[in-house]
Amino acid sequence: MSDTSTTAVAKAKFPMIKMYTNHGCGWCHRVHITLKELGLPYEEVLIDLDNPRPEWFLKLNPRGLVPIFQYTLSASSPTITLTESAAIVSFLTDLYPSHLLPSVITSGSSPPSSDAISAAHLKYRMTFFTDTYFTKINPLMFKLVGSDQGAPQAKIVDEIITLLEKEIEPLLVDAAPFFGGSQKITIVEAMTTPFTLRLHDFSNDQIFPASLAERMTGPTLPNFSRWVNLCMEHPSVTYVWDKEYFVPRIIERLPLAKKKYAVK
Structure with missing residues (x-):
């Protein structure tokens, strides 16, 4: 190691955290929220997801996916490399x-x-809520991406709202303001808000029907509506999410996304 490298390591603050990320990715967003809530400083490396991953990236994660998370406890400790957002948050x-x-x-x-x-x-309730959301609701978001506008998307919006009313709304009865009566956001918000936010912000009659956002925050979902609005406005959520930047980029990529998630 050169003298310069030795000096850099000596001055580094530990633990050192480096995250390979993309701010448009909901899975990365989970980890960003968690880091912010824990008050942990970190270095981020932004990855262009529109181009093939370079060889150095694939050595870190052969799947080619973000986030990749690296944690180094001290100058003499090995660097731990983790992938998959839920595992990183855990x-x-x-x-x-x-x-x-x-x-x-x-x-x-x-x-x-x-x-x-x-x-x-x-x-247990936190795990149950998160599992319910990601088995019942989140698959419909990708189905919505791949569906044609008009009646096909409207039908999926009806499915989403029906499931939110049946499966999610009752689980938020004591959200005051956050899950389980917490005054601060919890693991539930960290895991789910990146996706509820995208359902809402993509509802502009170009990506998703505008009726989805209206109904998500409507009178049939009083608990969910109050909760989701607070979550979407939380500083730990918004600091890496720029709706005005990302929505037009999603619209540009929509034809490719529709092919990828086409309903068969």
């Missing part, structure tokens, strides 16, 4: 206990306390 919440996720504290062989049971139940 890694961070394990290392840095916070308001994002309740801590379940038990005392070995003793029966769990009522506090531990409450925390474990809240953690």
